[in-house]
Every structure is written in structure tokens, then in C-alpha cells.
Amino acid sequence: METYTPKERLARALTGQTVDRMPAVSFTQTATVEQMDACGSSWPEANEDAQKMATLAEAGHTLVGFEAVRVPFDITAEAEFFGCTIKAGTKEQQPSVVGHIVKDMSDIEKLKEYDIDQGRIAVVCSAIKILADKYGKELPIMGSMLGPFSLAQHMNGDEWFMAIMTDEAFGHALMELTTDFNIAYAKKMAQNGADTMVIIDPTASAELIGDEFYEKFVVPAHKKIVDAMREEGVTTVLHICGDTTSGLNLMESSGVDAISVDQSVDFVTAVGKVNKAVIVGNLDPVNVLWNKTPEVVKEASKKVLDTNSGILAPGCGIVSKTPTKNLQAMVEMAKGHTY
Amino acid sequence: MEESEIISGLTNAVVNGKKDQAVELAQKALDEGVDPYKAVIDGLAKGMEIMGDKYDKKQAFMPHLLMASNAMYGGMDVLTPHLKLESGERRAVLVIGSAEGDVHDIGKNLVKTMMSAVGFEAIDLGKDVPINSFTEAAVEHKADVISVSTLMTSTMDNMEKIVKSFTEKGIRDKVKIIVGGAPITPDYAAEIGADTSKPDAMEAAHWAKEIVKELPKDRWN
Numbered sequence A: 001m002e003t004y005t006p007k008e009r010l011a012r013a014l015t016g017q018t019v020d021r022m023p024a025v026s027f028t029q030t031a032t033v034e035q036m037d038a039c040g041s042s043w044p045e046a047n048e049d050a051q052k053m054a055t056l057a058e059a060g061h062t063l064v065g066f067e068a069v070r071v072p073f074d075i076t077a078e079a080e081f082f083g084c085t086i087k088a089g090t091k092e093q094q095p096s097v098v099g100h101i102v103k104d105m106s107d108i109e110k111l112k113e114y115d116i117d118q119g120r121i122a123v124v125c126s127a128i129k130i131l132a133d134k135y136g137k138e139l140p141i142m143g144s145m146l147g148p149f150s151l152a153q154h155m156n157g158d159e160w161f162m163a164i165m166t167d168e169a170f171g172h173a174l175m176e177l178t179t180d181f182n183i184a185y186a187k188k189m190a191q192n193g194a195d196t197m198v199i200i201d202p203t204a205s206a207e208l209i210g211d212e213f214y215e216k217f218v219v220p221a222h223k224k225i226v227d228a229m230r231e232e233g234v235t236t237v238l239h240i241c242g243d244t245t246s247g248l249n250l251m252e253s254s255g256v257d258a259i260s261v262d263q264s265v266d267f268v269t270a271v272g273k274v275n276k277a278v279i280v281g282n283l284d285p286v287n288v289l290w291n292k293t294p295e296v297v298k299e300a301s302k303k304v305l306d307t308n309s310g311i312l313a314p315g316c317g318i319v320s321k322t323p324t325k326n327l328q329a330m331v332e333m334a335k336g337h338t339y
Numbered sequence B: 001m002e003e004s005e006i007i008s009g010l011t012n013a014v015v016n017g018k019k020d021q022a023v024e025l026a027q028k029a030l031d032e033g034v035d036p037y038k039a040v041i042d043g044l045a046k047g048m049e050i051m052g053d054k055y056d057k058k059q060a061f062m063p064h065l066l067m068a069s070n071a072m073y074g075g076m077d078v079l080t081p082h083l084k085l086e087s088g089e090r091r092a093v094l095v096i097g098s099a100e101g102d103v104h105d106i107g108k109n110l111v112k113t114m115m116s117a118v119g120f121e122a123i124d125l126g127k128d129v130p131i132n133s134f135t136e137a138a139v140e141h142k143a144d145v146i147s148v149s150t151l152m153t154s155t156m157d158n159m160e161k162i163v164k165s166f167t168e169k170g171i172r173d174k175v176k177i178i179v180g181g182a183p184i185t186p187d188y189a190a191e192i193g194a195d196t197s198k199p200d201a202m203e204a205a206h207w208a209k210e211i212v213k214e215l216p217k218d219r220w221n
């Protein structure tokens, strides 16, 4: 007999409490073309319209079997909110940020006044409300957002990697802007019913910028977001791409409940590196989930399950062309695992 | 100023990410009659190699690498116009770009930097490059190495199409093709008919420098 609702189970698993079995969820984006065709709601429209977004998110639960619903599917709404130019997405491809808007301090000043109820981030909040009204009692409602460091990079361009070295005051000022925004946005998602917050900060990696810059610019920002979420009773998951092995301790020092690691990390090593944080991941979205068979997915899942720790999940965003049967194989493996 | 002082000064300027210093010393190299080729290879490029090495050993990171890259290009802008005139041998040509659909170019830029550091003349097509632009540029510039990168899984198909376009044009054997980016593995490179994929920009550059020796000199005639 199942003791917990999926909502309780995930909340318990993310906070280190005992559970009857592993939750079957994806902390990264869930939408695929097969789901779009089946539910009648597709990218790019589903990125712009709250009802369509909710419908496609719901398909991850009803068609694939994920024990959660999660929005949005991309990580560009935040930069778009501040005025960065976006290259539109297609049915198979997410939109991307192409134009940068912050060059100096005066640009930051101009962006400090904003209305959080505007733009596509408001669409995301509405989609959360729709999903929470329908599933909020039973399923985890996951919100996700681009993290403050990567948002700063979107706003400033690749110059950002040099700015944190050459102009510390500017670096801190931009991080303050993005962090305050992240907190306001995350709170809004929480008020609309999100109970789990995934912070996706792909370029905020100690592998890329080194421990010193990570500790100085990233940790305090993540900590503020995590603290704000804890006040709202929302659990936090931090996803950073690449080989984050050596940075796990610093990532954990922000206080996040869970750390999502990608396929370049050795899951066992990661589990051994953290104190309390739950490690989630790390099936390769390309070379396992997209391009291989359910049998291969199950084999790869076993490696994660053998650690008897953490939560099995995709290592990064699911590729839109991923076959449903591969995702279902992962779901089945997670559901079958008792700790 | 001694020649050796200028050369080591150029190396240090790159290592320390000092663009102004690199530009100033590059000009000095010209003024004092230092062979510009030597100033680039033994001076600037050596600095970039040192930084690439430090990056591999996790002693330097993206900020340092980008600063160094800026300094190297600063010096190169001064020296390159004098390069072809004074050294007889043709430099190997790299055609580089991000696959169509991919708007990222930080990884691509690093590969370009390291390839320049090992002596390639880089033809940079930028990001989100239309598929056929690669073959067009290869023919026009008599390319040796083609480098295609993507960070986005949704554009991996375009990477395959780019490799195919070389076969279709009958020029696949005239170039070596390297593909790269977060989702790209050596297996995938082999599968789509590329020559290789390397885990980082340094290794890519070292591979490229060696592999061009296999290409017949007269193949574009």
C-alpha cells in the first residue's frame, strides 16, 4: 500500500525524511513532441499561453506518468522580462536569448523598477495556478526559473564572465538586481501554488568560473532565494550543468534541499560529497533518454538506484524528441525502488 | 628593449590578461624588427597555451581565459597584417561556427582562440550559421579544419547536415571536421561522419594542429 501522496512523498524525500518508495519525477523540463501531439498543446504556443502551458505540463503526468506537474519548459522568460531580445522557438526547439541589455551601472539603475505581474513570467504564474487548482492536493507543483547568475549573463552577454573579475561593484549590483527579481518571481509562483522550486543556473558553475568567484557571487544569491522559499514552505532544487563534482560543497552551502547533477557527474561520487543535500539526476538526456531504448534507460537507471540514495531523474532538460516509452521506463524504475 | 624581453613580455601580457600591454608590446616588436611570426607564436600564443593548460588543471577559469584571449587578439590585431608578407608558408585555415539554431558562442570562441594560438588562421562564421555557409567558406578559403559546435540538443541534426553537405559537395576528404559542445560525444561525432570531438578547446587545438599534416598540400588545386 502506498503511504504518501506524491506531493507528500516528494516533499519528504527532498528534506531527508523516510518515504515508502522513490518519487518518479523530472526536475528539468518535461515536454516532448509526442506529448504535444497527444494533448493538442504544442510549443511555441504553450510557452505563451497559461492554459496551453498547463495542458502540456499535465501531459507529463497523465501520459508519461511523472508524479508531479512542472512549468515552464524554457529558461528565457526571465531575460525577456527585462527586455533581452529572444529568438522565437519552434515546436521542437525552445526559444533562446540573443540580445543583451546591460552594459553598465546606469543600465542596472533603469531596470530596478518593474511590475512582476507582466510578461511571460505572469503566464507561468497563471499556469501554476491552473495546475495547483486541479492537482495541488495530490501532486507536487513544480515551478522553475533561470537562476540569478545565468540571468545576469543573459543580460550582460559573455562580457559577464570578465566583469565579475574586472568590475566587482558592477558584478554585485547586477547580481543584486537579478537575485531580488528571482525572489519576487519565486514568491509569486509559491503564492500561486508552487511547492517545489527548481533554480536552473547553467553557467553558475564552479567548473567554469572557479570556487573563488562562485563563492563570492553565486552562493550568497542562491542562499537568499533558498531562505525566501523556506519561509514559504517551498523546497528548493538547484540545477547546474556540466561536471559540478568539485563544486558540490559550495552549491550545498547555499542551503538548497537538493542538487540536480547532469550526466558528466558520477552519481556515487556526488552522493559522497554532500552532507545533507539530496542528489538528483542524472540520466543522459541525449545519449540515453533520447537516442536509446527503454532497456538502456533501465540499465542506466540501475546505476543511480544502486546508490540507494537521492532521486532518479533526467540529468538536464528532456530533449523534445524523446520517446515517451523511454521516459516511462525511467518512471517505472523510480517507482519500483524502495530505499 | 631586447627581443627576448619583448617576446616574454607578450606572453606575460596574455597570461595576466592585459590587453593594453599586449598591444603596446606588439607595436614595439614591429618597431624593433622582431619577426611578427615569432612574436605571435613564441609570445602571444605561448601565453594562451599556458592559460589553456592552467584551465585544464583548474588553476584558471573562464574569466581569466577570456581576459587572456582578449589580450592575445589585441596583440594579434597589430601583428597579423605583417604576418603573411614576412613568412612564406601559408597558415592552416580553420572555418568555425555554431550550428544553425544555436545562438551560443562562448565555447566556439574559446576553440577559435586556442586554434589561433596554435597557428590557425580562423574564419569565424559566428553563431546560428546556415548549413551551407560552412562548405561555401571552406571552398573560398581553402580550409583545412572545420569546427562546428552546439550547446543545444535540438540543433544536433543540423550538425549532421553540415557534415553531409561536405560529402554532397564532394569535398569531404579535403577537410578535417571536428564537432563539439556539451551534448556531443566522440561516438556521436563518428556516427555523423565527423573526424572527432574533443572535451575542451585545448585538446581540440592540439588535435587540429597534428591532423592537418595528413592533408595533401595540393588538394584544393
Ligand SMILES: [Zn+2]
Residues within 6 Å of the ligand: A202, A239, A240, A241, A242, A262, A315, A316, A317
Ligand atoms: Zn543542465
